[in-house]
Structure formats: structure tokens, C-alpha cells
Amino acid sequence: MVSADSKSITAPELKPHPCPDIRVLDRERFNLTITCRAIEVPVKRCTEIVKLIDRTDSIFSHLQHKPRFVQPCEEDSSRKLILLDDNQTLPFADNDISERSVDVKLTYKNWSASQIIRAILPPSIEDTLVVSGFEIVGHIAHLNLKECHQPYKSIIGQVILDKNPSIKTVVNKLNTIHAEYRYFEMELLAGENNLITTAIEHKLKYCMDFSKLYWNSRLGTEHRRIADLVPVGSTVLDMFCGIGPFALPLAKKKCHVHANDLNPESYKYLLKNIEINKIKSQYITCYNQDGRELIRNFTGQIDFVLMNLPASAYEFLDVFVGLFSKREEGMKPPTVFCYHFADIEAPKAFTIAAISDKLGCTIVPEEVHLVRKTAPKTWMTCVRFTVPESVLYSESRNKRSSQ
Ligand SMILES: C[S@@+](CC[C@H](N)C(=O)[O-])C[C@H]1O[C@@H](n2cnc3c(N)ncnc32)[C@H](O)[C@@H]1O
Incomplete structure (x- = not known):
């Protein structure tokens, strides 16, 4: 195969000519005519012959739009041209078939x-x-x-x-x-x-103004993991809910969700997304306040607390210290999912140490999940732990009773 400037090129090198000097997109600069090996065959035998030719490793494999392997024969309308790779051997010999070359023009449209x-x-x-x-x-x-x-x-x-x-x-x-x-x-x-758009995650629609609030399409698996882990009927407080990618699937599966975000734009789209996805109001209550306030003012059993603000969620954990003033019959300590950015060297130990330090006692996590690598030296982690009773009933602060 020979390029337009007669430089011989092999299959992996098929690419447009470099043009690092351009500053506006001149699509014509990506035209490239290559001379290809081909066979000329009678029209009526074309389909039969095409089937015999192996295309698994074609020179055109890496193109976004491949040229047609079967091209018209301009000199003779009773015949067609079938493109071949340089090293392709034909699995047959036949008097009807003749080998020749043909020019194929690649354009901007063909390249990836x-x-x-x-x-x-x-x-x-x-x-x-x-x-x-x-x-x-x-x-x-x-x-x-x-x-x-x-x-x-x-x-x-x-x-x-x-x-x-x-x-x-x-x-x-x-x-x-x-x-x-x-x-x-x-x-x-x-x-x-x-920048107002709608993303779809696990069949739910999330409308948002992407320039004014947080959304990360890479967290889809994590949103699903939590929705699967939390049992139906649980009461869940989502302290930093964004536009609802944890809260909506949980409410959809009939958990009682209290979804909160401080950003007024997130709150606005959270309400809109509840409507768009027809989430029943009995399963979700929305708040636009500081996450600590949500916990402090909440009365009744909290089964799960979601804290997806990895840069600083652990700073909010002090809200649990002395949260309850007196033991109530049947009240169980909440299970927390706290997200964190941890050093890659020892992400699990790093996360446990940060959380224990904030709570004033060493936590025994039920799980430390590695969510995703967010930078060369950073893991986003999610630690699941039950808040120790010694923390909840600590006398150092009694937040709920002081309201
Ligand atoms: C990392 S985003 C996570 C959003 C959502 N959970 C998700 O997975 O897409 C953290 C969210 O916390 C909200 N936020 C930050 N500080 C807050 C606070 N003090 N109280 C409540 N929400 C807060 C931000 O507006 C943001 O939407």
C-alpha cells in the first residue's frame, strides 16, 4: 500500500498526515488518498467471493468510518472491485478474478x-x-x-x-x-x-445545571452498591445528597429517605428529579440546610446515614458525639457510610484513623470499600460503621436534647 506522497505505509501506520500548524479546523487537511490492492470480480459473483475474504485484521480497523470494501469498477459496470490488505493471500484462484490496484480517498469523516x-x-x-x-x-x-x-x-x-x-x-x-x-x-x-442537561443512571433521570452543582457519572456503580445494600423500609439520612443519586433509588425501593443538600441549585433539581421520576412523596423528604442540622434536628430512629462529601465528611462526624441525651426503648445506633479521600499507601488504615480521631474512639468498621482512584496518590474510600453507643450517649455534648 502506498500513500498519496508515495511513502510506503503498513497497516498500523494508517493515519492522517500530521498538521500541528493548524489553529482553525480545516477538515480538508485530513484528506488522504491511498493506493490499495484489490481484485476485480464479476458483479454476479461478488457476494460469494466477499464471504471468502478474512477481514479480521484489516488496515481500516482503526478508522471510525471504514471505506466500502466493495467498490464500483468505473471501467466496466459488469465488474466490481473488492479491496484487499497488502499481505492478504486469496483462498482461491479463478480465471474470473484479476488483481489490480485502486485509489481510495479517505477524508475527515473516516478518521477517529x-x-x-x-x-x-x-x-x-x-x-x-x-x-x-x-x-x-x-x-x-x-x-x-x-x-x-x-x-x-x-x-x-x-x-x-x-x-x-x-x-x-x-x-x-x-x-x-x-x-x-x-x-x-x-x-x-x-x-x-x-449546561442544563439530563443524565440517566440506573433507569432514573437526573436533570441538572451542570455548571452550578455536583454530578459525577463515574459514581454510578457506587450509587447502585448502596441502593442494593440498604434494606427496604430503612430510614436513611443522606446528609450531602446532591441531586439525589443515592436518595432517589432508595426512595424508589421504599426506604424512608431524608435527602439534604446545602446548595440551593442541588435542592432545586432534587425536587425536580423527584417529580420527573415520579417518586412517591411518602418515601422522601427534602431539606436545604447544613448536614449537621439535619442530624441534630431529626427525631426518631435513624438506620443509615450517608455522608458522601469525601473531602470533608469526617469533619461532620462530631455531630454524633453526645447526640442522644437518654436511652430510648428500641432505638438502635445508626450505621454510617462515610466517604473519604485517603492516601494510596494505606487507604483503609488512613480512613479508619481519620474517623476514629473525629469520634474520639477507635471504630471497628463493618467494611472499608475502595470506591475509585481519584488521583495518582488518592483513593476515594467508603467506610461503613455503626456509631458506638459510647459516642452517641457521650456526656461531652447532648445535641438533640439541646434543641
Ligand atoms: C460530593 S457531592 C455528592 C453528591 C451526591 N451524594 C452524589 O453522589 O452525587 C457533595 C454534596 O454535598 C453538598 N454539601 C457541601 N457541604 C454541605 C453541608 N455542609 N451540608 C449539606 N450539604 C453540603 C454539596 O453541595 C454537594 O452537592
């Missing part, structure tokens, strides 16, 4: 987004830094570009938009995160400036 982005970025940028992945929330793709991508960011955004028909908006997450509400500042790279 990562092949185009590789061609745009200077060769000095390592392959590992080529933007090949991104996260999707509804119609939004969000990227985490590095310094070296800055001159190319608009083109990268446009390529992602072009290559993914369901994406209408491409944004880049900037390094500033809202300290309390945990959402990122973002810049628009390409497409519509519309």
Missing part, C-alpha cells in the same frame, strides 16, 4: 477523533497525552485538558463535537472547584452554551 487530535498535536506531545477520552453528562462532554493542549483546545472541542452526534456541548474543566458545593468552573470549547 483520537487519530485527528494526534495529527493536530505536535509530535513532542506524548501519545499518552493525546485526548482520547472524556466524560459525558447528558449532551455535554467534559474534558480535563492539560497546559500543553491550550493552543489546540477549540479544535479538540470541535473534533469531539463532530465525531459524537449525541454531544452538543464540549467544555473543559478548569482547576477551580467550588469549595463547598463541589462543582467545577468550566470553559466552553465548542457547541451550544447550554
